[in-house]
Amino acid sequence: MKRHYSIEELSTYIDGEAEEPEQVAEHLRSCASCARLHEELLNLSGHVRALPSVEVRPEFLTRVMANAGAARGRQRSGFGLAGLRLALAAGLAVLALVAAVLYTARGPMRTPAPAESALRQTGDTGLAQGLAKVQATETGETFEDTGGQGSFDGASVDEMIAGLSETEWFGTLAADWEAEDDLDAMLNSMGEDEEADFRNLLREYAEKGRVT
């Protein structure tokens, strides 16, 4: 008989996302322990789904539409490329400085985030360390420094974007810009020209180490 199924496997099964649902179903027919856990998870799911929903008041739509009209004016006087250029330069400088300072830092081990791992693979350990520090600060963790230089050298534009999107600094920039504090969402909201400009700014930094 197969080993007992884990909560993750049963959770995936009840969501209809299991890779081999027939095997799970067959196992549940013969294993009381897994069947009990499965039933508990199903009940839990049912209870959450059955919770009463909050009513949306009729004035909700009116308020949104009124505020949307006001937002239209702000949209016309947005942050602008010049502001983005300045903020980007400042942000990248801060990140580079953080990375440089971290060159000598030491601390207990932590698990690298995906963007950090990607940057390490490109050889940009300085930026990876900068990100590690920023992320560790945000989560209250400590981190281990493995050395490196504070620059974007060797990182592609996409890798820099991946790295930047995880920093609190970018969230602040995006908030100031009245955009979402998620880089993917912000890129998605940019026009093609704006996105091209943004990528060019990053490329410029990657090549020259500064934004002019």
Place this chain on the structure above:
Amino acid sequence: MDLRESGMSDWDLVSCAQAGDMDAFAELVRRYQGPVVQFCYRMTGSAQDAEEIAQDSFVRVYGHLRRLKPRAKFSTFLFGVARNLTLNFLRDAKRRGRGVTEPLDTVSYAVQDDAMRPDRSARRHEIELLVERAIALLSPEHREILVLREVNSMDYEAIAAVLSCRKGTVKSRLARAREQLRTQVLGLGGELP
């Protein structure tokens, strides 16, 4: 033309709204106001805060309407904005020393709002209170994924898009969220089978 019965896709409506058709944007709000408010409500535990965050989410989306491109589902973008605003709200609330939610107060608020629900048994009501309180005790990371799945009925792919993570991460994080919820419910004296 009545947009509510037109069968227009979300991106058709976005396109009309981009051209200045406010009725098209209003229809988008009508389509998603319920799900977005529910998401914010289950995240914050407050109907009033949920409405404000949801309202702000739509206004922000409108502010960026001209630059929206149909790269993914419109709902993914909208929920991404609502999620970010909700997390910001929760962070600010934590900084101010206010609890993420006030489970018991919140629960009473919700129940009173529901016209006493005379047809519901006391047992059913008790379970609701318990589950609501257990959800409020989860971390925002676990709460959001659970709410997107169970309350907003999103599949793993849609959740991954909203959270900007991989499908495999959704799978494992959702399982951990359920495990935590189960622990909380049992810890609060609930029974699941």
